[in-house]
Amino acid sequence: MQRVWIFFAQASLTTIKISGLAILLGLCLGFIAALSSLSRLTVVRWPARAYVSVFRGTPALIQLFLLYFGGLQLGLEMSPIQAGIIGLGINIGAYMTESIRGAIIAVDKGQTEAGRCLGLSRAQTMARVILPQAARLMVRPLGVNSVALIKGSAIVSTISVTELTYTAHRFISSTYKPFEMFILAAIFYLIIITLFMRLVQWIDTRVALKE
Amino acid sequence: MQDTKREPLIRIRNLRKSFGPLEVLKGIDMEVREGQILALIGPSGSGKSTLLRTINQLEDVTSGEIWFDGTLVNADLPHRAREKHLNALRRNIGMVFQHFNLFPHMTALENVTMAPVLLGLHTKAQARENALRLLAKVGLSDRADYYPSRLSGGQKQRVAIARALAMEPKVMLFDEVTSALDPELVGEVNRTMKQLAEENMTMVIVTHELKFAADTASHIVFMADGRIVEEGPPDQVLRNPLQARTRAFLQQDFAE
Numbered sequence: 001m002q003r004v005w006i007f008f009a010q011a012s013l014t015t016i017k018i019s020g021l022a023i024l025l026g027l028c029l030g031f032i033a034a035l036s037s038l039s040r041l042t043v044v045r046w047p048a049r050a051y052v053s054v055f056r057g058t059p060a061l062i063q064l065f066l067l068y069f070g071g072l073q074l075g076l077e078m079s080p081i082q083a084g085i086i087g088l089g090i091n092i093g094a095y096m097t098e099s100i101r102g103a104i105i106a107v108d109k110g111q112t113e114a115g116r117c118l119g120l121s122r123a124q125t126m127a128r129v130i131l132p133q134a135a136r137l138m139v140r141p142l143g144v145n146s147v148a149l150i151k152g153s154a155i156v157s158t159i160s161v162t163e164l165t166y167t168a169h170r171f172i173s174s175t176y177k178p179f180e181m182f183i184l185a186a187i188f189y190l191i192i193i194t195l196f197m198r199l200v201q202w203i204d205t206r207v208a209l210k211e
Numbered sequence: 212m213q214d215t216k217r218e219p220l221i222r223i224r225n226l227r228k229s230f231g232p233l234e235v236l237k238g239i240d241m242e243v244r245e246g247q248i249l250a251l252i253g254p255s256g257s258g259k260s261t262l263l264r265t266i267n268q269l270e271d272v273t274s275g276e277i278w279f280d281g282t283l284v285n286a287d288l289p290h291r292a293r294e295k296h297l298n299a300l301r302r303n304i305g306m307v308f309q310h311f312n313l314f315p316h317m318t319a320l321e322n323v324t325m326a327p328v329l330l331g332l333h334t335k336a337q338a339r340e341n342a343l344r345l346l347a348k349v350g351l352s353d354r355a356d357y358y359p360s361r362l363s364g365g366q367k368q369r370v371a372i373a374r375a376l377a378m379e380p381k382v383m384l385f386d387e388v389t390s391a392l393d394p395e396l397v398g399e400v401n402r403t404m405k406q407l408a409e410e411n412m413t414m415v416i417v418t419h420e421l422k423f424a425a426d427t428a429s430h431i432v433f434m435a436d437g438r439i440v441e442e443g444p445p446d447q448v449l450r451n452p453l454q455a456r457t458r459a460f461l462q463q464d465f466a467e
């Protein structure tokens with residue numbers, strides 16, 4: 001049993017690594033797509049909207065299989081971990097786009113007017129006036145997206161990444177104790193997510209409006 | 212007078228503006244001369260805010276011309292060029308809003324210094340010095356490091372005035388800047404505006420405070436239903452109006 005704990009702890013690190021990198025990728029894609037979706041130009045707006053619709057409108061598992069197995073078929077070779085990070089990242093990025101876009105839209109229109117009236121360009125107004133205010137509105141929704149991603153990262157077990165869920169399966173086939181193994185996996189997920197929510201709360205207080 | 216021979220700072224010609232099927236400005240002709248304090252009065256919904264906001268193109272127009280300091284504001288330009296043109300113009304046109312629109316994530320001082328530094332008008336040190344001078348001028352030296360959430364409405368509005376002044380504009384536009392204030396805070400903002408008027412700042416003031424308009428303005432424009440009904444010096448428009456529509460508005464207002 002001692003040995004099992006160690007394997008689960010190692011598997012947690014893999015889950016954390018994959019989720020962490022996927023979150024970073026999702027944030028990058030989310031910012032780009034959110035800003036694009038607010039562009040004046042249809043040719044910039046349209047791909048961003050298409051990205052969101054497609055990746056929110058299809059199962060993450062299918063997206064992952066397309067990337068990994070489809071990629072192999074087309075000669076695009078990736079390690080399971082790479083495919084997992086990219087697949088999860090692109091998927092969560094679509095949800096993050098909506099969180100970021102929502103936060104930007106929620107900033108009072110008078111703020112944009114005040115910025116533009118002083119002679120600031122659209123980009124300057126976005127960077128100096130809107131985004132700093134949108135930032136505090138997006139922390140919580142992005143936190144919710146990220147927690148969903150951490151839980152959803154279990155799907156990469158299907159392409160044999162040795163993360164938590166995969167490890168549970170592996171020990172079940174050698175020990176025939178599904179109940180214990182899944183409980184153990186659940187406990188590790190709970191710990192990761194609890195710690196992660198602490199982090200989100202800390203960030204939230206950091207970006208809160210000063211008085 | 213020598214001054215009247217000069218080009219007016221703002222000249223508006225046959226300006227029309229529709230929101231969808233609703234025509235809000237129905238052919239406005241108006242001039243603002245340098246140093247003039249123009250008060251724009253009229254019933255709610257008559258198009259005063261819209262007219263003011265077309266001057267710096269927060270609202271685009273349907274037809275007509277707006278000239279500012281010899282430049283056609285609503286020139287028909289490709290998007291990029293128009294943005295550049297407007298950014299340059301807007302630096303010279305200060306605006307103060309009914310709901311202040313201060314930047315809540317910046318202190319009073321930062322609100323005032325941000326644009327001049329970002330747009331290269333001043334260095335950081337110059338901008339700070341200038342901002343402190345402006346905050347002193349509006350009576351808020353001791354509030355420089357406060358965030359807007361800790362200021363009263365009247366204080367917020369005075370910071371907003373200082374923020375607009377920091378760009379050294381050639382004209383200041385005020386849109387009902389005391390309407391959102393508690394009655395006891397109106398005076399401090401009015402005094403600040405009066406002080407600017409005495410320093411010969413060119414101002415266009417949309418207001419429903421007729422007494423303030425009478426005391427401060429050098430020229431009154433009365434609007435109703437998207438048209439200018441009557442204009443002239445305060446003594447004439449407010450005390451001896453020629454038009455029945457003006458008289459009705461004034462009576463109703465004084466009766467309130």
Ligand SMILES: Nc1ncnc2c1ncn2[C@@H]1O[C@H](COP(=O)(O)OP(=O)(O)O)[C@@H](O)[C@H]1O
Pocket residue numbers: 230233235253254255256257258259260261262
């Ligand atoms: N963005 C807008 N979209 C549609 N209608 C508007 C908009 N802004 C103003 N209006 C309408 O235009 C008319 C004039 O409004 P406004 O200029 O705000 O008048 P005032 O400032 O004199 O009260 C009103 O009927 C108002 O409802």
Ligand SMILES: [Mg+2]
Pocket residue numbers: 259260261387
């Ligand atoms: Mg108005």
